[in-house]
Amino acid sequence: MTATTTTRNPRQSSAPDPRRPAASFGRALKDTLTLVALPLPLLTATLTGAFNAGGTRRWFGGRAESQRAQAQAAKDDAAAAFYELDTAQRDLRISIETITAVDDSPAARRAVEDFAGLGRRIDEVSGQYITAVDAHDLDRDDLEASAASRAHAQLTQAKQQLTQVKQDLDRFAQGIGPLLGKAETQLARLAPSVERARQALLAATTALDSVRQAGLKADDLAARLAALGPELTKLNQGAGQHGVPETLERAERVARDAETVRAEAERLPERAAEIDRRLVSLRTRAQALQTRAGQVEPVLSELRRRFTAACWQDLQTVPDTAEENVRQAESKLAEARVAREAQRWPDATALLSTVRALLNSTDESVSAASDRLQRLNAVAKDPRAEIDRTRFAIRDAQRLAMAGRSTPDPRHARPLDDSVARLDRAVAGLEGRHPDYWHFLTETEGVRRTVARVVTQIREDRGGGV
Template identity: 80%
Template sequence: MTATPGQPYSPSVPRAHRPRRPLLRTPGRPLRDALTLMALPLVAALALPAAFAGGGTRRWFGGRAENQRAEAQAAKDAAAAAFYELDTAQRDLRISIETIAAVDDSPAARRVVADFDALGSRIDEVSHRYINAVDAHDLDRDDLEASTASRARTELTAAKEELDRVKQELDRFTDGLGPLLGKAETQLARLAPAVERARQGLLAASNALDAVRASNLKADDLAARLAALSPELTKLNQGAGRHGVPETLERAERVTREAEAIRVEAERLPDRAAEIDHRLVSLRTRAQALTTRSEQVDPILSELRRRFTAACWQDLQRVPDDAAAHVRQAETKLAEARSARAEQRWADATALLSTVRALLNSTDEAVSAAGDRLHRLNAVQKDSRQEIERTRFAIRDAQRLAMAGRHTPDPQHARPLDDAVSRLERAIATLDGRHPDYWHFLTETEAVRQSVARVVDRIREERGAGH
């Protein structure tokens, strides 16, 4: 049986049929070289199993070593999963802490940030121990010994337990953030709408000003106020990351309020201009009427001097001169208001018209006082009984209230009521003279009624508090 090409030599082939080996020994080559060449086929034969194995093979150590390797690998996988869970939880919590820090500057929030930093240091420590345990043992080595695999499993299991404990601490810390995180998230949820409202408010105010200018009305003061908000809008556009969430929220709300005020005033400006025009005409007419009425004060004073004692009219002596002076001053302010209106200085025009109105009101009261004084003095001179009965009725009504539900009145109520009776009697007595002071009588009866009214109010307050 002959050997096929590439088939190794087999002893079963008869010697006669075996191929003749070439002479290994050649001229000029030592014998040891020939022996080396003869050994080459044997080395190649020993290398064949490794070549057919498809690369290097793992050294086999027996069942115990492989079991230790598998257990160590399982511990490594479990520790890696625990490390990943802790890292993920820390990243999620960091977002929450940054949210709180950006929104809340309270002591509680600062304490939470500090506690998170401390917890982060603890996480770094256990993470480093886990990484060191992983780096210390190569579980894929061919010559891994069972004792080494067992030590790796022990260290990796301990690392996983530490990671789990810190993860539990992290979970408890996260659970305690509820109120602060809820408040922070609420403010963040308000942030974008608040900034957008501010922008829309500024746009509406600008549009309102444009509409006013289109109607040939000036709004310089409103335009200046709107321009003053431009830096605030710039800060809003820069965002809360630069200026802080609370400050940005407060700025957005302030800008919204001011822009809304500007818009409302701009939209009211045509009506305001029309109102100022109307008031200019109305107050001018009133000033003219008061000029006419003040001219009638002198005849009234003449009659008062002729028919009544000096005490009845002395305080009215300056009414004509004061009235004329006030009307002249009002007319001057009216002229200034007309100039302010023509220049569309709306605030100045409004303030001047308020001054004119106050001047005319005081003049009207003074002029009316003279005529009212004469009317009241005429009435009491003709018949004083009506004034007396009016005052006595007020006293009796107060006395009935003081006695309601009581056998004797409270001295705090009875004393001022008795004084009122005596005061009224003295006022009546002043009418018996040859030249009665009717004005004194009228002021006294008025004062008596006021004192009685105070007693009535006090009784009702005390009884209301008692109930």
């Protein structure tokens, strides 16, 4: 009846124990099994028949028979307690095995140790019970009242001990409830998780076969899928060999990796088509930028002719830089085309990203030259619009700073006052024969950025108010 030793069970047939007489022990087990197994009405009838039937037994009336009946009742009660304890221990052993199969935590190890301790107590009280049964033959014709009384006392004590240990076993079972629930949850997840992993691998294999039949190579995906083969072998070997937590983690990882391979395989035709579209689109854009880059030099020529050097010096390298960027872009496009033909999809994607970055940079620099000429023409013709725009921004910020106040916060007033002075200096710089219009434009932009920061600070200080 314990995790470490085997205890006699009235329900089982077993070899005689060399520690006690075989005949008396056999009678005890036979009586225990018979009385526990019989329904109450049949048990009553049997006992009544035993007392009333004829035969060789000689019955003695009075006190001896009353003591015999009490001893027999105590024997029946002890047998029932023994059976309940045995059943509870067997059920709890299954629970402990469930926990140890899943959990190796300190709490689980303590539960195993506590169960072993209970098992030793169960062995002890079970042995005392069996000894009490073997010590008294309640069927003897010459059973004396004193012997029946001793049997009653010993069997009653054995029943109490069995009951007490059963109560301790029940409390222990309640205490390991959370551990058992967690273990059962993991075991319930085990089979579905392993099956999901197998199905994910099958789906990935099917998707990869379909891609290859379409004429697309997927060597990297095939290598990743092949790497999952040993993991599948371990899953098939089972949790008994590798442990439940490890098997669950492996099944989830295999399912996740296989699903990734499947998804990438299914996207591969679309990815190839997208790379083909980008190759054409970027090639067309590179040709267009090459044409636009050739138009930068006339723009620079006009800037040099009409404006001071400070207005165009930073644009001097634009034609050469644009030409070099376009050349590099075309070279990378050729490499990307080779990678696409070899179906090296990651390489092709990376090269196309490099081409796009080069063309974006070229587009910005080419556009900067024409935008510069346009803005300088506008301010040279009428700087008033730029001045009014900047002054309006300053006045609007000043009104916001004074809203609900008699004096502005110095943190807001000081940068606004500095912005007014800065704008005045920029306007004064337009006087003269060859004004630096680009400096004027950069100054007014700088003033507006400063004013915008002050407005943001005011609103944050007021909790997002005005």
